[in-house]
Amino acid sequence: MHNHGAFSAESLFLIPAVAAVAAYWAGMASAKSGRWAAWRLVSFIAGVLAVLATLLEPLAGWAHRDFTALAFSHILAGMVGPLLLVAARPAALALRTLDDFPARRLRRVLESAPCRFLSHPATATVLVVAGMWAMFHTSLFTAMQESMPVHWLVTGYLTGTGCLFTAAVLGTAPAPHSFRQRAAALLAAAAAHAALAVGLLAAPPPGVVSGAPGALILLGTGAAVQAVLGLFLLDQQQGLGRRLPQSRKT
DSSP states (O other): OOOHHHHHHHHTTHHHHHHHHHHHHHHHHSGGGOSOOHHHHHHHHHHHHHHHHTTSTTHHHHHHHOHHHHHHHHHIIIIIHHHHHHHHOHHHHHHHHSOHHHHHHHHHHHTSHHHHHHTSHHHHHHHHHHHHHHHHHSTHHHHHHHOHHHHHHHHHHHHHHHHHHHHHHHTOSSSOOOHHHHHHHHHHHHHHHHHHHHHHHHSOOTTOSOOHHHHHHHHHHHHHHHHHHHHHHHHHHHTSOOSSOOGGGO
């Protein structure tokens, strides 16, 4: 299924990945970054690698043939990668280190009405849940197996909505929201994700002989990532640390 041309196309994703890491590194090295925590750089690199792994061989090809690998890819691109990327707070670093003009433009974008709407906990939850459902319960599942570009688009959607949701829950989205709203969003998404995984145990997607291993990965690993999100959220609420402070405090 994957010829040399396909591999060449996939390898192009290395360019934006390397550029993103280089830009983050440059921002961190800037005198204006202050005492930016080194662990955030590690988190950003790990997040980029998590998403990139789902776009490159061998995992990309394996996900086209095996439901278990597809489930693992979903967790990496839609949950693990976004958590690591959002924890690194690249937007906050950019606002701190960019020159005045680009920083003002970025702030305007982040505080715009569309961005505030998309990063609202309720909106982000709907987007994440809709993506999960469509990926396994519509013709999109077959299309992903048959077309690598569709696989790339779905991965982009999963990562983008995953970042919106994670930022909304952790309070790093442009508009602040209450603890109750953010906790409700996390609980709703966790319940929907668990229900989807349990449903796949009973009724795997078309063409999948045994969906149990993949469904268990979705259930167990997804719950683990959401538990980490919950711990961060509780940590903020109880004031035990400031590892992921509100974006307006930077």
